[in-house]
Amino acid sequence: MSEPLLQVRGLEKYFPIKKGVMRLTRGHVRAVDGVSFDVREGETFGLVGESGCGKSTTGRSILRLIEPTGGQIIFNGKDVRKLGRSEMRKMRRDMQIVFQDPYASLNPRYTVRQILEEPMIIHGLYGGSAERKKKVADLLETVGLSGSRMNRYPHEFSGGQRQRIGIARALAVNPRLIIADEPVSALDVSVQSQVLNLLDDLQKEFGIAYVFIAHDLSVVKHISDRIGVMYLGKIVELAPADGLYSKPLHPYTQALLSAVPVPDPEFKRERIILQGDLPSPSKPPTGCHFHPRCKDCMEICKTTAPEWKEVEPDRFVACHLYN
Amino acid sequence: MSQAMTPPSTKLTQTLAHPQGKVQSKFVRVLKAYPLVFVGGLMVLVLIFVAIFADKLAPFNPDYQFANGLAADGAPLAPNHTFIMGTDDLGRDVYSRLLYGARISLEVGVFASLISLFIGTSLGIISGYYGKWIDSLIMRITDIMLAFPFILFVVALVAVLKPSVDNIFLAIGVLGWASTARIVRAQVLAVKEFEYVQAARALGSRQWRILFRIVLPNIMAPVIVLTTLAIGNNMLLESTLSFLGIGVQPPTPSWGSMLAEGQQVFEYAPWLLYYPGLALLFSVLGFNLLGDGLRELFNPRRVR
Numbered sequence: 006m007s008e009p010l011l012q013v014r015g016l017e018k019y020f021p022i023k024k025g026v027m028r029l030t031r032g033h034v035r036a037v038d039g040v041s042f043d044v045r046e047g048e049t050f051g052l053v054g055e056s057g058c059g060k061s062t063t064g065r066s067i068l069r070l071i072e073p074t075g076g077q078i079i080f081n082g083k084d085v086r087k088l089g090r091s092e093m094r095k096m097r098r099d100m101q102i103v104f105q106d107p108y109a110s111l112n113p114r115y116t117v118r119q120i121l122e123e124p125m126i127i128h129g130l131y132g133g134s135a136e137r138k139k140k141v142a143d144l145l146e147t148v149g150l151s152g153s154r155m156n157r158y159p160h161e162f163s164g165g166q167r168q169r170i171g172i173a174r175a176l177a178v179n180p181r182l183i184i185a186d187e188p189v190s191a192l193d194v195s196v197q198s199q200v201l202n203l204l205d206d207l208q209k210e211f212g213i214a215y216v217f218i219a220h221d222l223s224v225v226k227h228i229s230d231r232i233g234v235m236y237l238g239k240i241v242e243l244a245p246a247d248g249l250y251s252k253p254l255h256p257y258t259q260a261l262l263s264a265v266p267v268p269d270p271e272f273k274r275e276r277i278i279l280q281g282d283l284p285s286p287s288k289p290p291t292g293c294h295f296h297p298r299c300k301d302c303m304e305i306c307k308t309t310a311p312e313w314k315e316v317e318p319d320r321f322v323a324c325h326l327y328n
Numbered sequence: 329m330s331q332a333m334t335p336p337s338t339k340l341t342q343t344l345a346h347p348q349g350k351v352q353s354k355f356v357r358v359l360k361a362y363p364l365v366f367v368g369g370l371m372v373l374v375l376i377f378v379a380i381f382a383d384k385l386a387p388f389n390p391d392y393q394f395a396n397g398l399a400a401d402g403a404p405l406a407p408n409h410t411f412i413m414g415t416d417d418l419g420r421d422v423y424s425r426l427l428y429g430a431r432i433s434l435e436v437g438v439f440a441s442l443i444s445l446f447i448g449t450s451l452g453i454i455s456g457y458y459g460k461w462i463d464s465l466i467m468r469i470t471d472i473m474l475a476f477p478f479i480l481f482v483v484a485l486v487a488v489l490k491p492s493v494d495n496i497f498l499a500i501g502v503l504g505w506a507s508t509a510r511i512v513r514a515q516v517l518a519v520k521e522f523e524y525v526q527a528a529r530a531l532g533s534r535q536w537r538i539l540f541r542i543v544l545p546n547i548m549a550p551v552i553v554l555t556t557l558a559i560g561n562n563m564l565l566e567s568t569l570s571f572l573g574i575g576v577q578p579p580t581p582s583w584g585s586m587l588a589e590g591q592q593v594f595e596y597a598p599w600l601l602y603y604p605g606l607a608l609l610f611s612v613l614g615f616n617l618l619g620d621g622l623r624e625l626f627n628p629r630r631v632r
Contacts, residue, residue: 070526097532108521114545174527266474 009043016040017075036062038238047212059238064184101175105187107167112161118155124177144173164194224315237294243321338532365621371614379430386424391579404597425581432582437563443501452512511551516545555618560612
């Protein structure tokens with residue numbers, strides 16, 4: 006297999022907790038705590054987990070919108086964290102992001118045309134203004150909007166349409182990787198599937214790889230090739246989508262999947278209810294971070310963190326059950 | 329039944345096709361929704377017109393002391409055919425002085441506010457966008473500026489600089505930026521967390537581009553409103569200083585100095601207070617109405 010497009014190795018983002026008059030650092034919130042995964046050319050990597058588990062921080066750290074505190078991000082053979090300012094700017098043509106909130110992610114004072122021209126102007130693409138205008142119209146058509154509406158303002162569009170504009174903006178620089186940070190969570194269910202299908206079509210047409218961040222397992226299953234399950238800043242299980250859903254290994258994944266509603270009233274399934282709350286990422290539990298809520302907790306889990314192991318080809322899990 | 333059904337559906341189609349009946353420019357729609365903007369704007373225009381053409385509009389030289397401008401007992405003349413707003417205790421025409429006074433008021437109001445706008449916006453942006461120690465430093469200085477009695481500060485500075493029109497607006501402007509800086513900083517803090525700012529970073533925008541093309545336009549609406557209101561306020565402040573005697577020096581006419589001179593004789597010459605007072609009221613009200621209206625005009629969502 007060829008080199009993966011994106012390799013994340015031991016990514017860490019610790020936010021300092023500052024207290025007192027002197028603003029001294031008293032501990033850290035370990036939002037992302039040693040996350041590693043690969044994204045291959047043209048595939049969709051799903052990243053799921055509860056809110057607060059560090060999914061979004063992971064996504065933004067990869068783009069250095071949040072500066073990571075540790076680890077390596079190798080994109081296209083280059084270590085993103087070591088790039089200088091101008092190299093980073095060039096790199097951004099290949100890595101884009103689609104945000105969760107379609108209302109906050111578009112500048113309310115720009116017309117759609119200005120929003121979509123912005124990336125072209127920044128990177129000096131498509132020479133003159135007439136050429137850019139044509140490209141804007143193309144982009145809008147690509148995401149299923151009429152090019153004739155380019156002179157309108159974002160507030161004149163619906164949530165789903167705004168999200169399409171956000172996607173068009175990401176496409177404007179022809180990226181190879183798009184980090185989709187819960188791109189459909191803020192949308193109505195009927196609009197969700199349209200936007201998901203659009204993302205799917207774009208991938209087929211342009212071969213873009215996605216890191217798809219979501220908390221909705223059915224959404225992730227629909228779109229992902231491989232899925233990483235995050236818990237408290239770590240990836241606990243990583244597997245191809247089909248395998249993960251048919252045979253979840255990690256007890257946390259099992260609990261999550263048992264919560265996905267099945268559209269069959271006759272269907273009875275053992276529902277695993279997680280006990281307790283998500284622990285604070287500033288004071289994570291000893292040993293395996295998941296042990297206080299785990300149904301299969303053993304003695305060793307309380308003292309020793311489990312190793313990240315490939316238990317089957319292409320299936321990784323961090324759990325003592327599989328040692 | 330079918331007849332009863334037809335009209336509503338037709339009406340609905342029409343409503344959908346033309347939500348506002350006909351297409352109007354945003355300017356017209358704002359005027360219709362907020363008629364007071366129009367009133368405020370008109371008042372400001374009148375003020376500007378008067379200030380520019382004071383020398384053409386004034387019937388007399390504002391500083392000339394008319395021999396026939398005082399009654400036999402030396403008292404000022406009440407409004408009459410020659411002096412339509414009466415004369416002051418030196419026999420000068422109040423109407424002419426009032427028109428010339430508009431120049432001083434407007435000049436001080438506008439220039440002082442522009443200076444404050446520039447200083448306050450620059451400091452506020454630096455403070456809000458870069459944060460850290462520079463933010464703490466700027467905000468502590470702002471706290472000091474706001475805690476200090478403002479008039480006292482201005483009086484002290486004008487006293488050092490020597491009273492003159494230029495020095496008044498310089499002093500007011502240089503000292504009056506604190507509230508602008510606060511508001512700009514708060515706006516920047518709010519706006520920079522928006523995902524469209526993050527998106528601009530993700531697209532590789534340079535910092536100056538993010539600051540001036542994205543953050544600045546999105547914070548200017550409240551700042552422009554504040555500045556418009558500040559013009560009115562600074563006109564009042566100029567009057568206060570002139571009233572206290574450290575503003576515009578005699579014989580130059582200013583509304584504040586006219587009030588100061590008038591208050592000694594107002595028991596038998598009340599018009600000396602009425603007219604400058606009304607002129608001030610008119611100007612400050614005009615700027616305030618305009619400021620309120622601009623806030624609506626700058627809001628892209630409010631008026632559709």
